[in-house]
Amino acid sequence: MNLEKVIFGFFIVLAATLNFGFFIGDIDNPVHHDVYELFAAIVVNLIATVLKFGDRTQIGAVHLSTSLVADLQLLAAAMVWGYGTHILGQGMTPEITTSVVSLSGGALFANIVSVIILIAETIMQRR
Amino acid sequence: MAVTPQQGLFFLVLRRMRAPLIALILILAVSTVGLTLAPGVDVDGQPSRLSFFHAFYFISYTATTIGFGEIPVTFSDQQRLWVIVCIYLSVVGWAYAFSAVLALFQDAAFLGAVRSERFAGKVGRIREPFYLICGYGETGRLICRALDHLGLRAVVLEKDPGKAGDVELHEYLADIPVLAADASQPEILRIAGLTNPRCKGVMALTNDDQANLAIAISARLLAPKLPALCRVEHPDSAANMASFGTRHIINPFARFGEYLALALRAPAAYHLLTWLTGVPGTTIRRHRDPPRGPWVLCGYGSFGAAMVEALDREALPVTIIDRHPARDLTRTWIEGDATGAQALTGAGIGQAVGIVAGTANDVDNLSVVVTARELNPRLFTVLRQNNFANRALFEAFDSDVTVVSSEIIAHECLAILTTPLLDLFLQEIQHREDAWSREILDALTGRFDWVVPAVWSLRFNLPQTPAVHRHLMQPGSRMDLGTLLRDPHDRYSALPCAALLLRREGGTAEMLPGADTQIQLGDELLLVGRPRAQRDLALTVENANTLIYVQTGTDLPGGWLWQWLARRRKSAEQSR
Numbered sequence A: 001m002n003l004e005k006v007i008f009g010f011f012i013v014l015a016a017t018l019n020f021g022f023f024i025g026d027i028d029n030p031v032h033h034d035v036y037e038l039f040a041a042i043v044v045n046l047i048a049t050v051l052k053f054g055d056r057t058q059i060g061a062v063h064l065s066t067s068l069v070a071d072l073q074l075l076a077a078a079m080v081w082g083y084g085t086h087i088l089g090q091g092m093t094p095e096i097t098t099s100v101v102s103l104s105g106g107a108l109f110a111n112i113v114s115v116i117i118l119i120a121e122t123i124m125q126r127r
Numbered sequence B: 001m002a003v004t005p006q007q008g009l010f011f012l013v014l015r016r017m018r019a020p021l022i023a024l025i026l027i028l029a030v031s032t033v034g035l036t037l038a039p040g041v042d043v044d045g046q047p048s049r050l051s052f053f054h055a056f057y058f059i060s061y062t063a064t065t066i067g068f069g070e071i072p073v074t075f076s077d078q079q080r081l082w083v084i085v086c087i088y089l090s091v092v093g094w095a096y097a098f099s100a101v102l103a104l105f106q107d108a109a110f111l112g113a114v115r116s117e118r119f120a121g122k123v124g125r126i127r128e129p130f131y132l133i134c135g136y137g138e139t140g141r142l143i144c145r146a147l148d149h150l151g152l153r154a155v156v157l158e159k160d161p162g163k164a165g166d167v168e169l170h171e172y173l174a175d176i177p178v179l180a181a182d183a184s185q186p187e188i189l190r191i192a193g194l195t196n197p198r199c200k201g202v203m204a205l206t207n208d209d210q211a212n213l214a215i216a217i218s219a220r221l222l223a224p225k226l227p228a229l230c231r232v233e234h235p236d237s238a239a240n241m242a243s244f245g246t247r248h249i250i251n252p253f254a255r256f257g258e259y260l261a262l263a264l265r266a267p268a269a270y271h272l273l274t275w276l277t278g279v280p281g282t283t284i285r286r287h288r289d290p291p292r293g294p295w296v297l298c299g300y301g302s303f304g305a306a307m308v309e310a311l312d313r314e315a316l317p318v319t320i321i322d323r324h325p326a327r328d329l330t331r332t333w334i335e336g337d338a339t340g341a342q343a344l345t346g347a348g349i350g351q352a353v354g355i356v357a358g359t360a361n362d363v364d365n366l367s368v369v370v371t372a373r374e375l376n377p378r379l380f381t382v383l384r385q386n387n388f389a390n391r392a393l394f395e396a397f398d399s400d401v402t403v404v405s406s407e408i409i410a411h412e413c414l415a416i417l418t419t420p421l422l423d424l425f426l427q428e429i430q431h432r433e434d435a436w437s438r439e440i441l442d443a444l445t446g447r448f449d450w451v452v453p454a455v456w457s458l459r460f461n462l463p464q465t466p467a468v469h470r471h472l473m474q475p476g477s478r479m480d481l482g483t484l485l486r487d488p489h490d491r492y493s494a495l496p497c498a499a500l501l502l503r504r505e506g507g508t509a510e511m512l513p514g515a516d517t518q519i520q521l522g523d524e525l526l527l528v529g530r531p532r533a534q535r536d537l538a539l540t541v542e543n544a545n546t547l548i549y550v551q552t553g554t555d556l557p558g559g560w561l562w563q564w565l566a567r568r569r570k571s572a573e574q575s576r
Helices: A003-023 A035-052 A058-087 A094-125 B005-037 B052-063 B077-106 B108-125 B138-149 B161-169 B186-191 B209-222 B235-243 B252-265 B267-277 B302-313 B341-346 B362-375 B388-396 B405-418 B420-431 B434-448 B466-473 B531-542 B544-552 B560-575
Strands: B130-134 B153-158 B178-180 B199-204 B228-231 B248-250 B295-298 B318-322 B332-335 B354-357 B380-385 B401-404 B454-459 B497-503 B509-511 B524-529
Touching: A003 A035, A003 A058, A003 A094, A035 A058, A035 A094, A035 B005, A058 A094, A058 B052, B005 B052, B005 B077, B005 B108, B052 B077, B077 B108, B108 B178, B108 B186, B130 B138, B130 B209, B138 B153, B138 B405, B153 B161, B161 B178, B186 B209, B199 B209, B199 B405, B209 B228, B209 B235, B228 B405, B235 B248, B248 B405, B252 B267, B252 B302, B252 B401, B252 B405, B267 B405, B267 B420, B267 B434, B295 B302, B295 B362, B302 B318, B341 B362, B354 B362, B362 B380, B362 B388, B380 B388, B401 B405, B405 B420, B405 B454, B420 B434, B420 B454, B420 B497, B420 B509, B420 B524, B434 B497, B434 B524, B454 B531, B466 B531, B466 B544, B497 B531, B524 B531, B531 B544
Parallel strands: B130 B153, B130 B199, B153 B178, B199 B228, B228 B248, B295 B318, B295 B354, B318 B332, B354 B380, B380 B401
Antiparallel strands: B454 B524, B497 B509, B497 B524
């Protein structure tokens, strides 16, 4: 067992699960989507991205690109949230909530791809 | 995935920055979350908490030590307590990240990667033909200087960082990219531009036969069409190189042996050869012709063996003096110390006409020739110089010939690379009568002096000589050599250069083509002359207007507008 692999897998799966946890629920109901979970998803995604830095292999490159996509989507979701709650000042209206959640849904897809690559890589190595 | 050196550097930075970046992300995340959880009061005194938006804003300016104050409302004591923790955490995080970056810049592997990336970038940006030189010793330095003098670019690989640093100390006109790395590794050769289409030749000049062999193999496999020139000292390494088709194997000792044999047989041909292949810009000192008669050789090593072979070829008797007992019983062999008068007298120095001091020790060699000259002042001396640092001593002793292997290799490399036709010419003079060579030598040195001339070749095709090409493509047009070699600044005088050889496309070569020789497309011309003539001739063959001036004496205006005006004026004159 390799500690580096454990940490790597842990962060990738955690990024996906947190993202899923935020995404699940009625799309326009702010009660179902906790902002703390969004924050945690962003932080864990960023860490997962940094962990993927410096891998020269083809699979490492795809890994990094899926993570970058997820980061982009989640940061966009956070910006929409900040815009809705602080700049428009209306709080989490159904429109803003829908927009934030759908953006995080996109990130979830990228995270799922990341997890699939992780599994594929593990199966490929057979060790 | 193919990784370029630049990407390699990028990945190295990313990998080293992994831990500090994660630490920073975690610190910022913990600080932000903590601040959103800490209880505070709003403007009206009601209990409230900071939202993520405000918390992240506050942490961002606090962590970067900008510090705008407590925004949007004054903090509660609980919030301040947490902010104290945040401030120290962020300072630790930044300190860690900065120290990681600084350590990275100090890191030998990182600096090496930066250097090789910069080197690769420099090589990649060279927009003209260049030569790859492996090994910057005495030979490499001579070649770099000569290439620089000729206006050609070079790229240098040298294993010893100290010697590689010398490239920057020796002042060259052009920038010479240099990397301190082992040239026997194929990857290093690739970075240095071995597979670059602008690379015109590779020279393996290290003092290690094995490394030269490795370079030769890499060049043969990675860039099969590229001329590879390899220095070699041992005959078995040379045989190994020859076995996989290395085209130019240069053994300086064997080469000097050939020169000596030529000098004994045909002195004028030898002088012509040294004059044509000298380092450009230097003056050749014409020494007396080596006499025929009994010779004495001191030191039977690889150099001595090559000399003995050369003297044998000319059927001259040789007496060998060596510290070791006779290895070759067919020869006159005296075991002893050649630096002493006793051994020299024993070898019959009084009757000898020449002496070769060929040991691997410079001081011994000098001692041998000084003693020998005292015993027989008329001796022709061939002195081997091993170490460049002893040059002053060798210059002070006025030897007839001083053999410096680095110079021999440098001359050979330059002749092969810069003017392939010269090799053909030199082979031809070795087969001709010596009187013929003497005639050429006297004519040329009378005209151009003993300063080493510029020797260059010209091929009549579209890229090299666009003006001549266009002129010859017109039906019925002719171009003779005498016209072409007129001065483009004053067509009534000839350029200070002479044509040595003209090779027709079919393969027939004409020695010393006359002024009325007709030039055809595809011809290759070998020229010798002053460097000014090379530049002026380039002007004639490239610029159509200059070519017309040289042919007819009329000075055509340059641009379209002026040409149009000139045509109008001409037709107006005709109609009048």
